[in-house]
Amino acid sequence: MSLPHAILTALLEKPSSGLELTRRFDRSIGYFWSATHQQIYRELGKLEQAGHIRALPAPVPSRGQKKEYEVLPAGRAELTDWVRRAEDPKPIRDALLLRLRAAAVVGTEGFADELRRHLALHRTQLDEYRDMEDRQFPPERRTAEADRLRHLVLRGGIELERFWTAWLTEALAEFDGRDGPTNC
Amino acid sequence: MSLPHAILTALLEKPSSGLELTRRFDRSIGYFWSATHQQIYRELGKLEQAGHIRALPAPVPSRGQKKEYEVLPAGRAELTDWVRRAEDPKPIRDALLLRLRAAAVVGTEGFADELRRHLALHRTQLDEYRDMEDRQFPPERRTAEADRLRHLVLRGGIELERFWTAWLTEALAEFDGRDGPTNC
DNA sequence: GATCGTTATGCAACTTGTTGCACAAGGGGT
DNA sequence: ACCCCTTGTGCAACAAGTTGCATAACGATC
Incomplete structure (x- = not known):
């Protein structure tokens, strides 16, 4: 139940069209909640029907025309409520750890x-995050509440990638140290 | 496409019935790939149809009776192939980071x-992992290839929980330091 | 011997995420 | 005038995950 809320957040930060949202998901928000343009269009439709957002009046309302959305009070209320709600962390679902376990067998x-x-890949992502940190959150930009919180989110991404690079390095040391691919 | 492979791995480690698998998913494998009993039963059906596993002959083949499955050569081949295949890491999907970002707005x-x-919650999980490490992987158990790999997987879980506890501590310092819930 | 809790398997309906493709408008080149 | 590329929206079908409930065997217990 997070995609609609991700969209509401993005639209509150800046009203956008479906494709603009898709691009922003590929950059910032999508680093923590990715989505394809399909999911986004479908969800925009649902949010509009639910009265949480509305399309800004367009001159020519037809297919292939840009449609901008903005959040309505009901949408903001729903988002606020979601942030306040308690929600347990979901268990990890990681294919690489799983594959390593399978590798132990086969x-x-x-x-x-x-x-x-x-x-x-993780090193590249880590570098990208660090660049973003330098550009978007230089020390003087770390005073406003909202900026400090967004910075905290980015720190999460950075530390996560750090975890991966550290663990993968450890794992490779294990592999290279003892050496030799072993068949079951 | 990982659940069937998680099941194949579990069944290779030890042939089991659906419910036994469910329980094992709640303990070990499920720490990295969780699944409900529904998913498992459905997937067992598909794997059997595909000829990857088979039900061991039971005395009374009726409903409500335990049914044990074992992996067939074709299943092992499929799993081996999956481990060898290249597969990119999936982007993070984390509701808490997303909610923090929403909180920056509302x-x-x-x-x-x-x-x-x-x-x-993460501290509890971390402690549980550490207990598992002590019990299942004492130093003398870290020589056999398969054990070393399984230990590596568990280390992944431990370091991940460590990341979370560290980041959450950092985040709380930020909240408590400046203090006072701020309404938009 | 009827009822109740546990173990065990499973169906059906729903939600969420993925993939492939279709359609439309507008601009640029030839 | 025609074609192709980009921008933009969207349908349809499918795959994966979730939730609620039904069914059946088996042992205990009152």
């Missing part, structure tokens, strides 16, 4: 390469 | 309590 051939590949 | 009232609640 053999680890080629798995070190996959770990290296993931390590490279 | 106000943080009561959010510190929610952070404290999550911190407590």
Whole structure:
């Protein structure tokens, strides 16, 4: 039940069209809650029907025309309520950890390469986050409440990627140390 | 596409019935890939149809009777293939980070309590993992390849929970430091 | 011997996320 | 005038995950 709330947040930060939202999801918000343009359009439709958002009056209301949405009071109320609600963390669902466990059963051939590949990906992401931190949150921008909170969210992303790079390094040391892909 | 592979792994580690699998998912494997008994039964059906597993011959094949499954060669082959396949890490989907970002827009009232609640939950999970580590992987059990890999998986869980407790502590310091729930 | 809790399997309906494709408008090139 | 590319919206079908409930065997207990 988080996608509609992610959209409401994004629209409160700045009213947008479906495609603009999609792009913003690919950049900032999507780092913590990704979504395809399909999901977004479908959800925009539902949110509009529910009276949480509305399309800004457009000159030519037809297909293939940009449609901007803004949040209505009911939408803001729903979002506020969601933030206040208690919600337990969901258990981890991570395919790589699972695959490593499977590898313990069926053999680890080629798995070190996959770990290296993931390590490279996470390092890239980590660098990107750090760039964002430098650009969007220089020390003087860390006084306003809202900025400090957004910075905290980004810190979460950074620390998460740090966790992955650290764990993958540890795992590779294990693989390279003892060496040799072992077949079951 | 990971649940069937999680089940194959579990069944290779030990042939089981649906309910036994469900319980094992609640304990070990489910820490990295959770599933309800519904998903498991449905997936067992599909795996059987696909010829990846088979039900061990039971004396009384009727409803309400335990049915044990074992992995067939085709199932093992499929699992091996999955472990070897390259698969990119999925983007994070975390509701708490998202909610914090929403809180930056609609106000943080009561959010510190929610952070404290999550911190407590993650600390509990961390302790549980550490107990598991002590019990299942004492130093002398860390020589066999398969054990070392399973230990590595558990280390992943531990470091992840460590990340959360650290980040939540940081976040709470931010909240308590400046103090006072601020309404938008 | 009727009822009740536990173990065990499963159906049906629903929500959420993914994939592939269709449709429409407008601009640029040839 | 025609084609192609980009921007933009959207349907349809499917896959995966969730929730609520039904069914059946088995042992205990009153």
